[in-house]
Amino acid sequence: MASKSGLLFSGSDWDFRTLSRAYETIEAVATEELHLDVYPVQMEIISSEQMLDAYSSVGMPLMYRHWSFGKHYLYQELLYRKGGRGLAYELVINSNPCIVYLMEENTMALQALVTAHAALGHNHFFKNNYLFRQWTDAGAILSYLDFAKGYIARCEERHGVDAVEEILDAAHALMEQGVFRYHRPPKLSSEKQREGIRERLEYEERSYNDLWRTLPPSKDGTKVRETDTMTERKKSLKLPEENLLYFLEKNSLILEPWQREVIRIVRVIAQYFYPQRQTQVMNEGCATFVHYTLMNLLFDRGLIGEGAMLEILRNHSNVIFQPGFDDPRFSGINPYALGLDMMQDIQRISTAPTAEDRDWFPDIAGNGDWRQTLLDAWANHRDESFIRQYLSPTLIRKWRFFVLADAANDPHYEVASIHNERGYESVRAALAHSYDIGASRPDIQVVDVDLLGDRHLRLQHKVKDGIVLEGGSRDATLRHIRKLWGYEVSMVAVDAQTGATLHERSTSQIGE
Amino acid sequence: MPIFIDRRLNPKDKSLGNRQRFLRRAREELKRTIRDQIRTGKIADVDAEHAVSMPARGTGEPSFNDARNSGSRQHVLPGNKHFAPGDRLPKPGQGGGMGSAPGRTESEDDFRFVLSREEVLDLFFEDLELPDMVKLNLKEILAFKPRRAGFAATGSPTNINVGRTMRNSHGRRIALRRPKQEAVDAVAQEIATLEAKPQNAEMRQRIVALQEELERLERRRKRIAFVDPVDIRFNRFDAQPVPNANAVMFCLMDVSGSMGEREKDLAKRFFVLLHLFLKRRYDRTEVVFIRHTHEAQEVDEETFFYNTQSGGTVVSTALEEMHRIVEQRYPSREWNIYVAQASDGDNFVTDSERCIALLDEQIMRLCQYFAYVEILDERESHIFGATDNGTSLWRAYSAVKLRWSNFQMSRIATAADIYPVFRQLFARQPGYQKSGERGG
Numbered sequence: 046m047a048s049k050s051g052l053l054f055s056g057s058d059w060d061f062r063t064l065s066r067a068y069e070t071i072e073a074v075a076t077e078e079l080h081l082d083v084y085p086v087q088m089e090i091i092s093s094e095q096m097l098d099a100y101s102s103v104g105m106p107l108m109y110r111h112w113s114f115g116k117h118y119l120y121q122e123l124l125y126r127k128g129g130r131g132l133a134y135e136l137v138i139n140s141n142p143c144i145v146y147l148m149e150e151n152t153m154a155l156q157a158l159v160t161a162h163a164a165l166g167h168n169h170f171f172k173n174n175y176l177f178r179q180w181t182d183a184g185a186i187l188s189y190l191d192f193a194k195g196y197i198a199r200c201e202e203r204h205g206v207d208a209v210e211e212i213l214d215a216a217h218a219l220m221e222q223g224v225f226r227y228h229r230p231p232k233l234s235s236e237k238q239r240e241g242i243r244e245r246l247e248y249e250e251r252s253y254n255d256l257w258r259t260l261p262p263s264k265d266g267t268k269v270r271e272t273d274t275m276t277e278r279k280k281s282l283k284l285p286e287e288n289l290l291y292f293l294e295k296n297s298l299i300l301e302p303w304q305r306e307v308i309r310i311v312r313v314i315a316q317y318f319y320p321q322r323q324t325q326v327m328n329e330g331c332a333t334f335v336h337y338t339l340m341n342l343l344f345d346r347g348l349i350g351e352g353a354m355l356e357i358l359r360n361h362s363n364v365i366f367q368p369g370f371d372d373p374r375f376s377g378i379n380p381y382a383l384g385l386d387m388m389q390d391i392q393r394i395s396t397a398p399t400a401e402d403r404d405w406f407p408d409i410a411g412n413g414d415w416r417q418t419l420l421d422a423w424a425n426h427r428d429e430s431f432i433r434q435y436l437s438p439t440l441i442r443k444w445r446f447f448v449l450a451d452a453a454n455d456p457h458y459e460v461a462s463i464h465n466e467r468g469y470e471s472v473r474a475a476l477a478h479s480y481d482i483g484a485s486r487p488d489i490q491v492v493d494v495d496l497l498g499d500r501h502l503r504l505q506h507k508v509k510d511g512i513v514l515e516g517g518s519r520d521a522t523l524r525h526i527r528k529l530w531g532y533e534v535s536m537v538a539v540d541a542q543t544g545a546t547l548h549e550r551s552t553s554q555i556g557e
Numbered sequence: 558m559p560i561f562i563d564r565r566l567n568p569k570d571k572s573l574g575n576r577q578r579f580l581r582r583a584r585e586e587l588k589r590t591i592r593d594q595i596r597t598g599k600i601a602d603v604d605a606e607h608a609v610s611m612p613a614r615g616t617g618e619p620s621f622n623d624a625r626n627s628g629s630r631q632h633v634l635p636g637n638k639h640f641a642p643g644d645r646l647p648k649p650g651q652g653g654g655m656g657s658a659p660g661r662t663e664s665e666d667d668f669r670f671v672l673s674r675e676e677v678l679d680l681f682f683e684d685l686e687l688p689d690m691v692k693l694n695l696k697e698i699l700a701f702k703p704r705r706a707g708f709a710a711t712g713s714p715t716n717i718n719v720g721r722t723m724r725n726s727h728g729r730r731i732a733l734r735r736p737k738q739e740a741v742d743a744v745a746q747e748i749a750t751l752e753a754k755p756q757n758a759e760m761r762q763r764i765v766a767l768q769e770e771l772e773r774l775e776r777r778r779k780r781i782a783f784v785d786p787v788d789i790r791f792n793r794f795d796a797q798p799v800p801n802a803n804a805v806m807f808c809l810m811d812v813s814g815s816m817g818e819r820e821k822d823l824a825k826r827f828f829v830l831l832h833l834f835l836k837r838r839y840d841r842t843e844v845v846f847i848r849h850t851h852e853a854q855e856v857d858e859e860t861f862f863y864n865t866q867s868g869g870t871v872v873s874t875a876l877e878e879m880h881r882i883v884e885q886r887y888p889s890r891e892w893n894i895y896v897a898q899a900s901d902g903d904n905f906v907t908d909s910e911r912c913i914a915l916l917d918e919q920i921m922r923l924c925q926y927f928a929y930v931e932i933l934d935e936r937e938s939h940i941f942g943a944t945d946n947g948t949s950l951w952r953a954y955s956a957v958k959l960r961w962s963n964f965q966m967s968r969i970a971t972a973a974d975i976y977p978v979f980r981q982l983f984a985r986q987p988g989y990q991k992s993g994e995r996g997g
Contacts (some may be wrong), residue, residue, distance in 0.1 A: 086559040115579030369636020452629040511628030521619035
């Protein structure tokens with residue numbers, strides 16, 4: 046221990062030894078008291094400028110170059126300069142070892158808070174939540190990004206910045222539609238395998254001989270092709286396909302190998318972030334719950350001084366600030382606040398349940414083991430299912446949630462339900478639904494393409510609750526798809542309930 | 558034990574490449590914005606940072622998004638105070654700020670950011686078609702000349718100051734009592750003499766002692782280097798700005814009705830370019846605006862570019878006015894005088910003679926450089942571009958040009974034609990240029 050007083054640190058200055066001691070103590074308490082299970086940690090100290098850098102390239106330490114990141118940087122810098130937004134104190138990367146960025150400007154008290162929040166809270170969540178375990182590959186992501194950055198830089202050298210930019214622009218436009226939602230994506234292949242594939246492609250490019258094309262096709266071969274019916278065609282292309290980027294990468298006829306690889310890079314990155322987007326409330330809630338609990342434990346054990354604790358609490362309450370809907374500062378539901386509240390509520394339900402809680406949560410109410418209950422919740426849920434499962438009437442009353450029904454053709458909102466006996470179920474369902482990424486993003490799929498005919502690519506947009514796509518951005522995105530596909534692309538809007546066709550839009554109507 | 562990596566010293570500006578890519582992409586639009594800002598702003602303001610708004614075209618990042626004004630949906634909001642189920646609330650105006658509407662992308666595309674001075678100048682230069690050397694020249698902030706300024710402990714090997722270094726080394730050797738070569742030689746000599754003599758026990762003992770002494774001395778010499786890195790001193794150089802003088806720039810323009818929006822825009826760019834050049838060269842640059850019709854007056858920049866006056870065109874009035882101002886305020890001993898004149902070439906026929914006389918006898922002796930542009934219609938430029946005949950003013954000035962090497966004139970129809978008027982100015986070597994300066 047550092048000093049006679051037994052404090053982990055005193056004063057606001059930090060050095061590497063204090064950081065390391067703080068981490069070790071916090072980790073020991075976390076394992077012992079909360080049974081957390083974490084990846085090894087790598088802490089990197091960065092300046093505020095570097096934090097801005099990281100912000101603008103989607104929070105990753107290594108990223109290829111693209112103009113849109115420059116634009117985002119300008120925007121973030123502007124907000125920061127105006128004081129409109131403070132920078133995050135930390136940034137954490139889901140990788141193994143787990144990388145935590147600490148800002149050099151933080152005081153030691155903040156560094157301790159951030160260590161508990163990111164190095165333990167987020168880290169535990171990344172390692173244990175089923176989405177991350179099944180869908181992302183924490184060990185491989187950094188080396189993949191490194192490869193991606195180098196690969197795109199090489200492409201720029203060889204094919205020119207403009208050519209690469211064109212592909213990246215189009216791929217970025219489809220990032221939302223570039224993830225597998227329902228089946229697990231293939232594991233990232235190792236560097237060696239990728240190297241092999243690339244070499245083979247390069248060999249094929251080198252040894253391409255146009256003469257082969259002039260050979261007459263074999264008789265039986267063409268016959269088989271002629272019987273190619275619509276259903277067979279769909280089967281062979283595994284249609285319908287929700288992952289547009291994947292489909293274009295594999296099936297577009299005009300792309301060169303390097304262009305496919307670029308699309309693949311964008312797709313892999315989109316897929317990597319998909320679990321994070323589904324677990325915002327849980328991830329931040331878990332980290333906030335962990336830092337709050339740990340900091341209080343350390344304070345109780347006399348390891349943190351009162352001054353530092355006050356600073357920590359002040360920052361904590363800033364983070365979980367949640368204004369009401371009519372407050373000018375309101376900008377949506379704060380995931381930190383909602384997550385923390387729900388997790389503390391679970392703690393309460395399992396230790397001191399009311400009769401209502403026993404009614405609503407028979408299996409966890411009063412079980413006394415809030416640690417295990419929380420560990421289970423962290424491991425097995427995403428935001429949508431977590432809220433559907435655990436949002437209690439107590440919390441709905443505390444937050445005074447209400448549901449507004451909003452129909453486009455009605456000049457009024459209607460209050461559908463509030464925090465009362467009749468409303469609990471529907472408030473909970475509506476809130477859970479709003480966190481369901483799969484349901485709240487437009488559902489667009491490739492339904493048909495005739496590779497041997499006119500190569501017309503047909504997309505289908507399933508319109509739910511009458512919500513159609515915004516026209517301007519839809520047309521622009523379709524134009525991007527056309528760039529990758531090379532032939533006509535059309536999209537049909539189909540009502541999800543009735544199956545009726547609402548309208549159709551094709552690139553031939555849009556023009557360049 | 559976590560691994561710590563200190564990244565604070567990593568190279569900065571990691572996002573610079575992204576910024577450049579972004580600016581390149583938005584180039585056309587930014588260029589237009591800068592051009593508009595130059596058109597409406599002051600000449601002297603070109604040479605600074607400019608705030609511009611996010612260009613709309615070329616920087617959009619489309620994706621499939623739900624249209625906000627379609628279908629039906631539900632918003633869950635916290636903080637209900639008095640609503641009951643079934644309450645109906647009027648929607649706020651267009652857009653409806655309630656709920657976590659996906660409006661963020663719009664606001665992100667609608668903000669202003671700051672272009673650095675360099676970036677602004679790049680955009681400004683783009684269709685002036687300046688040679689690269691000139692661009693560099695204009696962008697460079699100040700000319701510096703290295704000047705000796707004491708000594709430093711670090712530096713490049715070519716700058717080692719031997720005298721200083723040896724003095725330090727000598728002092729250190731004395732302080733640390735490094736045995737001198739003579740002392741070593743003396744001991745060695747003594748050993749040699751002793752060894753030459755017949756031996757006895759006492760002498761052998763003496764020799765051993767001497768040999769030990771010799772060894773000690775040698776060891777000490779080895780340990781205390783003759784010249785140690787701490788002794789080395791380098792000549793230090795300070796970058797000293799090259800002394801500059803004052804310059805005044807006269808902008809002369811015909812503002813009679815025949816000068817339209819396009820003509821004034823071209824004229825302004827012509828003035829801006831000269832101003833940029835002068836600002837680089839001189840500590841202090843002042844600008845005097847003189848507009849003229851059939852009479853001339855000194856005005857402020859605003860009036861110069863935006864007010865029109867009706868009347869005929871008598872160019873000599875402007876030259877006279879300029880001469881008067883020079884006499885009054887800018888004695889040519891203390892000021893470098895530059896004149897930029899823009900006109901569409903109209904002049905009273907009889908006045909051209911008077912202009913020639915004024916220039917030849919008075920003005921050309923005073924100025925460093927006189928640049929005249931005649932702004933043509935793009936169609937006219939095909940007709941007049943090559944020939945020497947033209948407006949009466951053009952013919953008159955052509956005569957002046959023959960006699961004065963610092964007089965330049967050109968007919969311009971587009972921005973790219975401006976530069977040749979200044980070619981001679983920019984071609985001058987700084988050294989030659991300075992010899993022409995007065996006072997300072």
